[in-house]
Amino acid sequence: MIRVKITPNNKQSQLQYIREISGVNINKCIQCTKCSAGCPASARMDILPHEIIRLLQLGQVEKIFHSKSIWNCASCFVCTERCPRNIDIARLIEAIRLTIIRQPGKSKFKPDDVPGIIDDKMPQQVLVSGFRKYNR
Amino acid sequence: MPRIGAFVCWCGTNIAGTVDIEQVVQAVSEMSGIVYVKDYQYMCSEVGQNLVKTAIKEWQLERVIIASCSPRMHENTFRKAAKAAGLNPYLVEVANIREHCSWVHKNKEEATKKAIALIRAAVAKASLNTELIAKEIDVENRALVIGGGIAGIQTALDIAEAGYQVDVIEKSPSIGGKMAQIDKTFPTLDCSACILTPKMVDVASHPNINLYTYSEIESVNGFVGNFEVTIKQKARSVNLEKCTGCGICTEKCPSRKSKSEFDEGLRTRGAIYTPFPQAVPNVPVIDREHCLKFNTGKCGICEKLCPAGAIEFGQEDVLVTKKYGAVVVATGFDIIDLDKFGEYQYQNHPDVLTSLEFERLTNAAGPTAGKFIRPSNNKRPEKVVFIQCVGSRDVSSRGKSYCSKICCMYTAKQAMLIKDKYPDIEVYVFYIDVRTPGKNFDEFQRRAVEEYGVNYIKGMVGKIFPAGDKLIVHGVDSFTGDTLKIEADMVVLAAAAQAKPDAEVLGRKLAISTDTNNFFTEAHPKLRPVETHSAGIYLAGACQGPKDIPETVAQAGAAAAKVIGLLSKRKLVSNPCVSVVNEDLCNGCLSCLKICPYDAIAAKELATNNHGITSKRIVAKVNEALCQGCGGCTVACRPGAIDLKGFTNKQITAEVDALCH
Numbered sequence: 001m002i003r004v005k006i007t008p009n010n011k012q013s014q015l016q017y018i019r020e021i022s023g024v025n026i027n028k029c030i031q032c033t034k035c036s037a038g039c040p041a042s043a044r045m046d047i048l049p050h051e052i053i054r055l056l057q058l059g060q061v062e063k064i065f066h067s068k069s070i071w072n073c074a075s076c077f078v079c080t081e082r083c084p085r086n087i088d089i090a091r092l093i094e095a096i097r098l099t100i101i102r103q104p105g106k107s108k109f110k111p112d113d114v115p116g117i118i119d120d121k122m123p124q125q126v127l128v129s130g131f132r133k134y135n136r
Numbered sequence: 137m138p139r140i141g142a143f144v145c146w147c148g149t150n151i152a153g154t155v156d157i158e159q160v161v162q163a164v165s166e167m168s169g170i171v172y173v174k175d176y177q178y179m180c181s182e183v184g185q186n187l188v189k190t191a192i193k194e195w196q197l198e199r200v201i202i203a204s205c206s207p208r209m210h211e212n213t214f215r216k217a218a219k220a221a222g223l224n225p226y227l228v229e230v231a232n233i234r235e236h237c238s239w240v241h242k243n244k245e246e247a248t249k250k251a252i253a254l255i256r257a258a259v260a261k262a263s264l265n266t267e268l269i270a271k272e273i274d275v276e277n278r279a280l281v282i283g284g285g286i287a288g289i290q291t292a293l294d295i296a297e298a299g300y301q302v303d304v305i306e307k308s309p310s311i312g313g314k315m316a317q318i319d320k321t322f323p324t325l326d327c328s329a330c331i332l333t334p335k336m337v338d339v340a341s342h343p344n345i346n347l348y349t350y351s352e353i354e355s356v357n358g359f360v361g362n363f364e365v366t367i368k369q370k371a372r373s374v375n376l377e378k379c380t381g382c383g384i385c386t387e388k389c390p391s392r393k394s395k396s397e398f399d400e401g402l403r404t405r406g407a408i409y410t411p412f413p414q415a416v417p418n419v420p421v422i423d424r425e426h427c428l429k430f431n432t433g434k435c436g437i438c439e440k441l442c443p444a445g446a447i448e449f450g451q452e453d454v455l456v457t458k459k460y461g462a463v464v465v466a467t468g469f470d471i472i473d474l475d476k477f478g479e480y481q482y483q484n485h486p487d488v489l490t491s492l493e494f495e496r497l498t499n500a501a502g503p504t505a506g507k508f509i510r511p512s513n514n515k516r517p518e519k520v521v522f523i524q525c526v527g528s529r530d531v532s533s534r535g536k537s538y539c540s541k542i543c544c545m546y547t548a549k550q551a552m553l554i555k556d557k558y559p560d561i562e563v564y565v566f567y568i569d570v571r572t573p574g575k576n577f578d579e580f581q582r583r584a585v586e587e588y589g590v591n592y593i594k595g596m597v598g599k600i601f602p603a604g605d606k607l608i609v610h611g612v613d614s615f616t617g618d619t620l621k622i623e624a625d626m627v628v629l630a631a632a633a634q635a636k637p638d639a640e641v642l643g644r645k646l647a648i649s650t651d652t653n654n655f656f657t658e659a660h661p662k663l664r665p666v667e668t669h670s671a672g673i674y675l676a677g678a679c680q681g682p683k684d685i686p687e688t689v690a691q692a693g694a695a696a697a698k699v700i701g702l703l704s705k706r707k708l709v710s711n712p713c714v715s716v717v718n719e720d721l722c723n724g725c726l727s728c729l730k731i732c733p734y735d736a737i738a739a740k741e742l743a744t745n746n747h748g749i750t751s752k753r754i755v756a757k758v759n760e761a762l763c764q765g766c767g768g769c770t771v772a773c774r775p776g777a778i779d780l781k782g783f784t785n786k787q788i789t790a791e792v793d794a795l796c797h
C-alpha cells in the first residue's frame with residue numbers, strides 16, 4: 001500500500017462528479033462505522049464502506065477506484081438504511097462505479113457476452129445490475 | 137413634534153459588519169423630529185448608556201430611539217438609563233436592527249436600507265409614545281415545583297430553607313425520579329440511594345414543603361407573582377393519612393401481572409404497590425387497570441387485610457386550586473424506545489438490555505438482589521458488550537440529532553461496576569467518540585480502560601444475531617479496519633435521552649416554549665439558562681436538555697435562587713402596556729372578553745343619561761393586573777374601542793406608514 005499525504009485538492013473533478021451524481025454530502029459522516037459493521041459483503045471488501053467515505057473526505061479517490069470493494073458491494077442498501085447521519089452510502093458507491101464506467105472504453109461488459117452466461121432462472125434485474133457493476 | 141434622539145449601536149461587528157453605520161447615521165439625522173444622532177460600538181455598555189443619559193439632559197430629548205439588538209435583550213437596560221436621566225422609560229423605543237436585520241441578511245446595501253426603514257418606523261412610533269406609569273402588584277409568596285426528581289427535590293429544599301412555602305407536584309406515586317433507579321453514580325461511584333433517600337426524607341418532613349404525589353397539573357392561569365394553578369390529585373385508593381406503610385396489602389395482592397415501572401419491567405408487581413421500599417410517601421396506590429376489585433368486583437383482599445383501614449376503593453380524583461408567586465418546571469427526561477432498532481434485537485432477546493434496565497439489574501435492591509445474571513437463564517454472563525450512541529447523534533427518523541451527554545459516563549461506570557465485582561467477565565464498549573468533559577470525568581473513563589481493562593472499541597455494532605444461547609455481535613474497529621464478531625452473553629444499549637412525551641402539553645398550559653426536540657427552552661442559552669420566556673417560570677434539570685446529576689443539582693440551586701429573589705419582593709412592578717376601553721365607543725359586544733387568554737376582561741354596567749332619560753348599557757372593562765398586553769382584544773374589537781397602551785392603533789399605523797414610505 002502506498003502512503004499518501006492528505007491532499008484534499010487531489011482529484012477534485014472526480015470527487016465533484018461523485019458528489020454531484022450521488023447528491024450525498026460526505027461531510028455529514030462521523031465515521032461511526034455502522035455501515036461497515038452491518039455490511040453483508042464486507043468480507044470481500046479490501047476497503048470498508050466507512051473507509052470509502054473517509055477516503056472521499058480526504059480526496060483520495062484513486063485508492064477507491066482501485067479497490068475491489070466497489071465491485072463487491074451487493075447494493076443491498078443496509079448501510080443506507082442504518083446510517084445515523086442519513087447518508088445514502090449505497091448510492092454513493094453506485095456513483096463511484098458510474099464515475100469509472102462512464103469513462104471512454106471502461107465499460108467491458110458487452111451485450112454480446114450475455115447469451116453465453118444467461119440461463120432461465122436469471123432475473124432480468126441481475127443483467128441490469130450486471131451491466132452496471134461487472135463491466136470492468 | 138417632540139425632540140427625538142437616536143442611538144445606533146454597532147454591536148461590535150454583529151451589526152456594523154452587515155449594516156453601514158455611517159450611512160444609517162446620515163439618513164437618521166435627516167428624519168423629522170431627530171435632533172441628535174450618535175453611534176457607538178457597544179451601546180449597552182456603561183459608556184454607551186452614559187452617552188444616552190448625557191444626551192437626554194444636554195439635548196433635552198423627549199424621545200429616545202435605540203437602534204440595536206432585540207428589545208427582548210436590552211429594552212429594559214435602556215429604559216432604566218432613560219429613567220436615571222429623568223425621562224419616562226416608556227418614551228424609549230428600540231429598533232431591532234440585529235436579529236431582524238444584520239443577523240438575517242448578507243447583502244450590506246440591502247441590510248443598510250432595511251436598518252434605516254426600521255429606524256424610520258421606530259421614530260414614527262416614538263413620536264406618538266406617551267408617558268406610562270407602572271403600577272405595583274402583590275406577590276404570592278409560595279412557589280410551585282413540578283416534578284419530584286433530584287432537580288425538583290433540590291429546588292424545593294433550597295426554596296424551603298430560605299423560608300418560603302413550596303408545593304411539589306409529582307406525577308408518579310413517589311418522588312425520586314431516575315436517580316432513585318440508578319445503582320451507583322459517576323464520577324465517584326457512591327451509591328445513588330445513599331445520597332438521594334435522605335434528601336427525599338428531608339422533602340417529606342420539611343415544614344415548608346407540601347407534597348402532592350400521584351398528581352398532575354390540570355390548568356395554569358395568572359402571571360408572575362400571581363399564578364393560579366389547578367392540581368389534579370389522582371385517586372390513590374389508599375388514604376394517605378391512615379396508611380402506616382406496613383406493606384401487607386402489596387404482598388398479598390393476588391393480581392401480579394403488571395410490570396414494575398420502577399424496575400423497568402424486569403419484575404412484576406401487585407395491583408396495589410409502592411414503587412420501591414424507600415418511596416416517599418411510603419403509601420401504596422392501586423393501579424385500577426389491573427385491580428381485580430375494579431375489574432370484576434370481586435377480591436378486596438387488601439381492604440380486608442389492611443390493619444389501618446386505609447383502603448378506599450371509592451376515592452375519586454380531586455382538583456385543588458392554589459396561588460403561587462413562582463413556578464419551577466423539573467419534569468426530567470426519558471430514554472427512547474428501541475423498537476425501531478431491530479438490528480440490535482432488543483425486542484426479541486431478554487439479554488439485550490437498555491442502560492436503565494442494567495442499572496436495576498446491578499442494583500442490590502433490584503430484581504435479582506444485585507446478583508449479576510442473564511435474564512434468559514439466570515447464569516452469570518462471561519462476555520458483555522455495551523453499545524453507546526444508540527439513537528444519539530442520529531439524524532435519521534430513528535433517533536435524536538443531539539449528543540445525549542450522559543451515556544459515555546454511565547457506560548464507563550456500568551462497565552467498571554461489572555469488572556469491579558467480576559474481574560473475569562470480558563467487557564467491550566463500542567463507541568463513536570468518548571466525550572467526557574467535566575471535573576474528574578476523563579480520569580474516570582480512563583480508569584475503566586487502564587485499571588479495569590475494559591475493551592473500548594472505536595466503532596459501531598451493525599447487527600446482532602442470536603445463536604444458541606449466545607448473541608453474536610458484529611462490529612468494526614475503525615482504527616484497524618477489522619470487522620469483529622463477538623460471542624456475547626449480554627448486550628447493553630445506551631439509549632438516547634429524550635424529552636418527556638407530555639412536555640409540549642405541559643408547556644402549552646404554562647405558556648412556555650419547547651425546542652425542536654421538545655425540551656423546554658431557556659430564555660437565553662448563555663445569560664438566562666434557568667429562566668423561561670414567561671416571567672416567574674423557571675427550569676431545572678433534564679427537562680431543559682440531557683444532564684447529569686451534578687449539573688442538574690447546580691441548575692436546581694440556580695432556579696431556587698431566582699425564585700427566592702422573586703418571592704422576596706413583596707411587590708412587583710406591573711407592565712403599564714395594558715389595554716384600555718374607550719367606553720364611548722364600546723358597544724358591549726364583548727368579543728374581547730372571549731378572545732382574552734388571561735381572563736382580564738369583564739363586563740361592566742354603565743348608567744347613561746341621555747337628555748334626562750337614564751338607561752343602562754354594558755361595556756368591557758379591563759383588569760389591569762391580569763392584562764398581559766398581548767393585544768388580542770384590539771384586533772377583535774370591531775368599533776375600535778379597545779386600545780393597547782404603548783402599542784396604540786395609531787402608533788402601529790404610523791409604523792406601517794413609515795415602513796411603506
Ligand SMILES: Cc1cc2nc3c(=O)[nH]c(=O)nc-3n(C[C@H](O)[C@H](O)[C@H](O)COP(=O)(O)OP(=O)(O)OC[C@H]3O[C@@H](n4cnc5c(N)ncnc54)[C@H](O)[C@@H]3O)c2cc1C
Pocket residue numbers: 282283284285286287288305306307308310311312313314315318320321322323351352353466467468469470471491492495542546549636638642676677678679683684685686688
Ligand atoms: C442509565 C442512566 C444512568 C445514569 N447514571 C448517572 C450517574 O451515574 N451519575 C449522574 O450524575 N447522572 C446519571 N444519570 C443521569 C440522571 O439520571 C439525571 O441527571 C437525573 O435523573 C436528572 O434529574 P431530573 O430531576 O431532572 O429528572 P428525572 O430524574 O427524570 O425526574 C423527573 C421527575 O419529574 C416527574 N414528572 C415528569 N413529568 C411530570 C409532570 N408532567 N408532572 C409532575 N411530575 C412529572 C417524574 O415522574 C420524575 O419523578 C443517568 C441516567 C441514565 C438514563
Ligand code: SF4
Pocket residue numbers: 028029030031032033034035036049050053082083084085086087089
Ligand atoms: S454509518 Fe453513516 S456516519 Fe457511520 S461511518 Fe457509515 S456513512 Fe459514516
Ligand code: SF4
Pocket residue numbers: 385388389390391406407408422426427428429430435436437438439
Ligand atoms: S383489591 Fe385490587 S389491589 Fe387490593 S388486593 Fe385485590 S387486586 Fe390487589
